Amino acid sequence: MIKIITVLLILSLTLNASEKEYAAKIIKNLVEVIDSSNTSVWTDDDSDMTGLLERKQLHVVKTCKNAKVLILSSDKSIPKHCIDKPILVLDYALLEKHSNAVSAFFWQKGRPNIVFIKKRLQRFSISLPSTYDKYLEEQIW
Amino acid sequence: MKKHILYNILLALLPLNIWAVEDIDALLNHYEEESALDLKTKMDSSGHNIVYTRDELDKMQAHTLKDVIKSIRQLTMMDNEFGATELQRAGAYCANSACVRVYVNDQEMTSGFFGGALGIFSNYDLGHIDHIQIYLGGNAIEFGNEYGFITIKMYTKDPDREKGSSVGLSYGTNDSYRVNALTTGKLDNNIGYLLYASKLKNNKDTLEHKGYDVPRYSDNLNLFATFKRENDFIFEVSRYERNHDGLTGFGDQKTPTRSDRESVYQYLSLTKYFDTVKLQISYAQEELGIINNDYNGITLYDGSFTTEHDIGFDNEILRMNVKDSKVFGKHRFFYGVEYQHKGIKPSFNIDGVNRSNELDGPDGLDLYSVFLEYQYKFSEDTVLLATGKLERYDQHYNDRTDNLSQSRLGIISNLSENLLFKGFISENYIYPSLEQLSITPRPVKGNVDLTPTDIDTISAEFTYKAEQYQFGLGYLKMYTIDPIKINADKTYVNRKIEAIFDDFFVNYSYSFNKDNKVMLEYFWTDHNRPFNQSPSAGGHIKLFNTYEDFDFYTEFIYREGYTHKVFDMEVDDGYDLTAAITYHMDSTTTVSLKGQNLLDKAILAPIRGLYPVGTLDKRVMLNVEWFFR
Numbered sequence: 001m002i003k004i005i006t007v008l009l010i011l012s013l014t015l016n017a018s019e020k021e022y023a024a025k026i027i028k029n030l031v032e033v034i035d036s037s038n039t040s041v042w043t044d045d046d047s048d049m050t051g052l053l054e055r056k057q058l059h060v061v062k063t064c065k066n067a068k069v070l071i072l073s074s075d076k077s078i079p080k081h082c083i084d085k086p087i088l089v090l091d092y093a094l095l096e097k098h099s100n101a102v103s104a105f106f107w108q109k110g111r112p113n114i115v116f117i118k119k120r121l122q123r124f125s126i127s128l129p130s131t132y133d134k135y136l137e138e139q140i141w
Numbered sequence: 142m143k144k145h146i147l148y149n150i151l152l153a154l155l156p157l158n159i160w161a162v163e164d165i166d167a168l169l170n171h172y173e174e175e176s177a178l179d180l181k182t183k184m185d186s187s188g189h190n191i192v193y194t195r196d197e198l199d200k201m202q203a204h205t206l207k208d209v210i211k212s213i214r215q216l217t218m219m220d221n222e223f224g225a226t227e228l229q230r231a232g233a234y235c236a237n238s239a240c241v242r243v244y245v246n247d248q249e250m251t252s253g254f255f256g257g258a259l260g261i262f263s264n265y266d267l268g269h270i271d272h273i274q275i276y277l278g279g280n281a282i283e284f285g286n287e288y289g290f291i292t293i294k295m296y297t298k299d300p301d302r303e304k305g306s307s308v309g310l311s312y313g314t315n316d317s318y319r320v321n322a323l324t325t326g327k328l329d330n331n332i333g334y335l336l337y338a339s340k341l342k343n344n345k346d347t348l349e350h351k352g353y354d355v356p357r358y359s360d361n362l363n364l365f366a367t368f369k370r371e372n373d374f375i376f377e378v379s380r381y382e383r384n385h386d387g388l389t390g391f392g393d394q395k396t397p398t399r400s401d402r403e404s405v406y407q408y409l410s411l412t413k414y415f416d417t418v419k420l421q422i423s424y425a426q427e428e429l430g431i432i433n434n435d436y437n438g439i440t441l442y443d444g445s446f447t448t449e450h451d452i453g454f455d456n457e458i459l460r461m462n463v464k465d466s467k468v469f470g471k472h473r474f475f476y477g478v479e480y481q482h483k484g485i486k487p488s489f490n491i492d493g494v495n496r497s498n499e500l501d502g503p504d505g506l507d508l509y510s511v512f513l514e515y516q517y518k519f520s521e522d523t524v525l526l527a528t529g530k531l532e533r534y535d536q537h538y539n540d541r542t543d544n545l546s547q548s549r550l551g552i553i554s555n556l557s558e559n560l561l562f563k564g565f566i567s568e569n570y571i572y573p574s575l576e577q578l579s580i581t582p583r584p585v586k587g588n589v590d591l592t593p594t595d596i597d598t599i600s601a602e603f604t605y606k607a608e609q610y611q612f613g614l615g616y617l618k619m620y621t622i623d624p625i626k627i628n629a630d631k632t633y634v635n636r637k638i639e640a641i642f643d644d645f646f647v648n649y650s651y652s653f654n655k656d657n658k659v660m661l662e663y664f665w666t667d668h669n670r671p672f673n674q675s676p677s678a679g680g681h682i683k684l685f686n687t688y689e690d691f692d693f694y695t696e697f698i699y700r701e702g703y704t705h706k707v708f709d710m711e712v713d714d715g716y717d718l719t720a721a722i723t724y725h726m727d728s729t730t731t732v733s734l735k736g737q738n739l740l741d742k743a744i745l746a747p748i749r750g751l752y753p754v755g756t757l758d759k760r761v762m763l764n765v766e767w768f769f770r
Contacts, residue, residue, distance in 0.1 A: 022172035029165055092304065092770060107302040109768060110195050110271060112173050114165070131164055141728070141770070 023105075024052035027071065027088065030103055030114065031058060034086050034126055035068045042067035044076050045090075072098065086124050095140045102126060170655045179272040182296050185553050186516065186526050187284070188276035189563065189602050189615060195271050200685050200694045202721045202735045202764065204311070204319060205341070206243075206265040206293070209273055211717065211757065212681045212698050214646045214664040215617075216291065218263075219675065219746035220756045222395075223431075224357070224388035224402060225260030230290065231666035232642060234674035239571055240596075242289030245270075246297055246367075248377060248410045251287070253427050253456025253483045256574030259293075261383055261404045261427075266363040268309065268321040269337035271298040278565065278600045278617045278644075287508070288547065288569040288596060290619075297367055300325040300333035306769045313762030315344035330370075337365045345758040350389070350751055353396045353436065357758075359385035372414055380407040388748065391450060391584045392435030395750040398448075403430040408458075418465045427456040441491070442586035442631050451490040452583065458483050471518040481508040484537075485575050489582050502579030502589045503538035506572075523554040534572060538589060545570060545593060561604045569596045577625055577633045586632040594635070595622040610651040617644040643667040656687035673703035676715070676744060692723040700744035708747045715744025717757060729768050736761045 031041055042064040043050060050060050053071075061067045064082035072078070073090040075097070087094075087101040092108060095101045095117065102120040106113055114135045116128060121136075128136060179192045193201075193209055203209050207226060211218045216228045228241050239256040242249060243265075252258040267273075276292040284292060306324035311317075321339035328334065345357035362382040369375040387400035408425035433439065433450045440446055464477035484505040489496040512530040519525050527550050534543040549567040556562050570593040580587040602615035621640040628634045648662035663680035678701040686693040700715040721735040738757040745753035 019172065019175040022168060022175055026165070026168050026172060029168065106304065108304045108770070109307075110298055110302050112169055112176065114169065131166070135165075 020052055021055075024055070026105060026112075026114070027053065027090075028058050030088050030105055031069050031071070033116075033128060033132060034088060034102055034124075039068045040066060041069045041071055042082075043071040043073070044078070045071065045073045072101070086120075086126070092140075100124075174655070177272070178296060178299060178302075179274065182272070182274055182294070184274075184276075185563065186514070186524070186551065188292070188565065189278050189600060189617075191275040191277065193273040193275075197685060198267065198270065198272065200687075200692045200721070200723065201696070202694065202723065202733055202762075203267050204762075204764075205263075205267060206295070207263055207757075208737075209267070210263070210275075210293065212683070212696065213275060213277075213291070214648075214662055214679070215277065215644050215666060217676045217679065217700050217744060218756055219744070220388065220748075220754060221260070221746070222389050222748045222751070223260075224386045224400070226263035226756055227259055228291065229675035230642070231644065231664065231679075232668045232670065232673050232675060232677040233640070239574060240288070240290040242284075242287070242292045244284070244292070244294045245365075245379070246295075246375070246377065246410075247412055247421055248379075248408060248423055248425075249284075249460070250406065251425075251458055251483075252429075252574075253458050254429060254454050254485050254574065254576050256287075256571075256576070258406070261406060262381070264341065264343070264359055264361050264383065264385075265295070265381070266319070266321065266339040266341055266361060267295070268339050268363075269297050269323055269335060269365055270295045272296055278567075278598055278619075288571055290596070297365070298323075298325070298335060300327065300335045300367075300369070303335065304770065307766055308769075309764060309766040311762050311764040314758070314760040315346065317343045317760065317762065319762075319764075328368075332368050332370050334366065334368045337363070339363045343758075343760075345755070348751075348754060351394065351396050353398075355386070355389060355397065355400070355751075357386050357388070359383065374414065375410075375412040377410040378408070380405070387431060387433055388754070389751050390433035390435065391439045392433065392437060393440055394435070394437035395748075396436045397433060398436050399432055399434040401430075401432045404428065417467065418463065420463050421460070423458075423460045425458040425460075427454070427458065429454040429456070439584060441582050441584055442580075443582070445491075445582075447492045449490075449492050450583075452581070453488045455486040455488075456484060473516040473518075475514040475516070477512055479508070479510045479512075481510075482506070483508075483575065485579075487581060491582055496582050499582050500579060501581075502587050503536040503541075503575060504579070505537035506575060507535040507537075508572075509533045509535075522556075523552065526551045526553070536578070536589075538578075541589075543572070543593070545572075559606050561606070562601070563604075564601045565598070567596075567598045567600075569598070570594060571596060571625075573625055573633075584631060585627055586630070588633045591625055591633060592623065592635055594624045596620070597622070609653070610649065613646070613648045615644075615646045618642070619644070639669075641669045656685070658685050659683070660685075672706045674705055674707070676700040676703060676712075679715075690725045692721075692725070694721040694723075695719070698743070702744075705747040708749050710747040710753055712745055712747055712753050713742075715742060716740055717743035731764075731766045731768075733764045733766075734761070735764070 040059040040061050042061050053060050070085050070087045087098050089101045089104045092104050092106045095104050103116045116136050118138050179194050215231045219229050220226050241257050241259045243262050250258045250262050274294040303325040309321045311319035319341045323337045325335045341361040343359045348355040364380045367377045383404045385402055387402045389395035390397045390400035405428040410423035412421045430453045438446050438448050439450050459482040462479035466475040487500055510532040514528040516524055516526045530547040532545045547569045551565040554562045572593045573591040578587050597620040600617040605612045619642045623635040626636045644666045646664040650660040652658040660683040665678035679699050681698045684695040696719040698717040702712050702714040704711055718739045719737045723733040725731050738759045741759040743757040746756050747753045
């Protein structure tokens with residue numbers, strides 16, 4: 001019976017997906033492309049994003065030092081000892097600010113977008129799955 | 142054993158859920174759909190709803206409000222004899238759309254003099270508009286406005302979702318053009334802003350009547366700025382200028398030497414949020430100028446005769462409202478108070494003589510209202526609602542005060558997983574406008590004794606939604622009691638009749654995928670009036686398609702012809718074919734081409750003393766848009 005309740009609970013949680021939950025799922029996918037599954041991430045987002053990412057089975061750490069991928073949503077500067085890590089940014093403008101930003105998930109012209117920067121991916125020896133080819137750009141513009 | 146079977150079935154269902162197996166493209170599509178702003182602004186309880194999403198408006202290349210409202214069911218878009226574009230209710234006709242309410246966000250674009258303001262805003266530029274919600278039939282007390290048979294709510298783009306600037310240029314038939322620019326950004330204190338400017342010029346073919354030219358044109362300037370901080374405040378400032386031909390104008394023989402209309406509408410609006418409480422204050426100025434010179438003269442209501450008729454109005458509209466909502470378990474209360482002041486300051490120059498002091502009647506109206514909507518969640522699938530609104534109108538004339546009320550009962554129920562039902566019963570009214578109440582040296586005489594027109598409706602709508610398709614069926618019965626009309630003496634009067642309209646519609650849409658869909662709709666109206674004054678049936682087919690970097694839009698609108706017995710005119714069936722193609726060259730440049738009324742068979746508008754004229758001209762426009770981060 002407990003198993004049944006567990007499954008029902010999972011179904012009820014997942015089928016009522018909200019906008020934020022979809023965002024978290026996309027972020028999880030992008031992070032796993034940048035590093036690997038079961039990787040650790042650090043985010044500067046103080047909102048409920050951390051909890052959502054954890055629910056998506058991302059290992060969110062409290063200090064960037066322990067993370068393999070950083071997720072940045074704001075202009076806040078990151079600690080010096082973390083500046084060499086690959087970054088996923090949630091605002092296109094942050095791609096310019098952080099040379100280690102390899103990918104961006106952002107809004108523009110009223111639509112959500114994803115982009116990977118080819119040269120930066122090469123620097124981290126990250127290879128994209130073919131399903132992501134359409135999101136690959138040579139450089140930021 | 143049974144438990145194991147059930148467990149395995151449930152486990153088997155898991156991969157069907159949205160998280161399990163979607164690729165990144167599908168996730169992004171779902172995220173976009175779930176995030177759509179129209180989902181956040183849609184209010185099911187506010188009536189029978191039609192939505193134009195951002196994606197649809199983009200594919201339609203909907204540059205002006207006209208591009209959207211021309212296909213709304215139970216309505217036909219037609220120019221009136223003064224060159225203003227109005228929406229006519231199926232089978233009926235009125236000179237200005239008093240029953241059409243137009244909003245940009247929370248700001249109602251109401252005219253101080255005419256009441257309804259569609260005549261000014263029908264060509265409103267949509268470059269800064271994200272999506273449009275249209276509510277039909279019901280009394281949208283939630284908006285705190287005066288009654289509207291149709292409420293058009295345009296919502297501006299969200300600065301946080303635009304993140305950049307754009308410039309657009311369009312050029313087309315008859316040297317028509319459009320130039321527009323938009324920019325968004327964020328200030329240091331987390332205030333997002335959007336600035337928009339557009340200039341639009343539409344030239345139509347010049348008409349001819351009795352040997353005289355009747356030019357047709359419109360020229361619009363739209364300036365809009367919004368500053369907002371999430372859950373804190375929204376501040377908007379806007380200026381809209383519209384100049385257009387006044388078509389035949391008032392002339393006895395419809396032979397104008399000059400017939401022009403100029404409008405300026407500018408406003409400031411502040412919305413402030415205090416937890417659940419929403420406060421809005423706005424102040425609008427409206428300037429109207431109507432110049433009508435006629436070779437063969439214009440007879441005014443008092444029998445005097447003129448060849449140069451130059452009138453203007455400086456109007457002001459002040460609105461303040463406070464709204465709040467509370468939820469106690471299954472009970473939701475939405476309530477508020479509103480104050481609105483409309484004031485007019487006319488100027489009349491008749492044959493060069495200043496006759497401004499001849500205004501007889503109210504030069505202002507104050508409206509005080511208090512409203513409550515109660516929603517009861519009868520079950521998980523059913524919500525019952527009851528709304529009431531008490532209103533007091535103070536006319537600035539003879540100490541006249543009218544205490545009135547509006548009410549509505551409704552039910553919104555998911556009869557099954559796929560089937561939604563909405564039903565409403567409403568008692569409303571339309572209060573006479575200052576144009577109808579005030580006597581001024583014009584061809585038509587106002588009447589201070591006018592009473593409100595009662596509008597009672599009962600409506601029902603069924604919507605069946607499946608994964609890929611949607612089917613809708615609706616009915617509305619409307620009683621219009623003592624409508625305000627112009628009698629044989631050219632005076633506004635309450636005609637002692639009860640006009641009854643029975644509206645029906647059926648629609649169907651099928652989505653092949655996110656980017657490709659087809660929409661079909663047909664409507665018809667029966668009524669107890671002796672003849673039609675506008676089309677009583679119509680419909681449309683719309684195709685939205687995307688192929689690689691190209692978007693396609695095809696629209697075919699039909700309106701049934703009729704005989705206008707008062708004007709003694711035959712109006713043929715109307716067929717408006719619109720086609721648009723958009724090429725997204727790269728992430729910064731878009732090139733598009735659009736043709737409207739390509740068959741040159743769109744429904745014509747009967748003009749008294751003239752002949753049926755086109756509201757939509759046959760036009761092709763080439764558009765280029767650049768985007769900058």
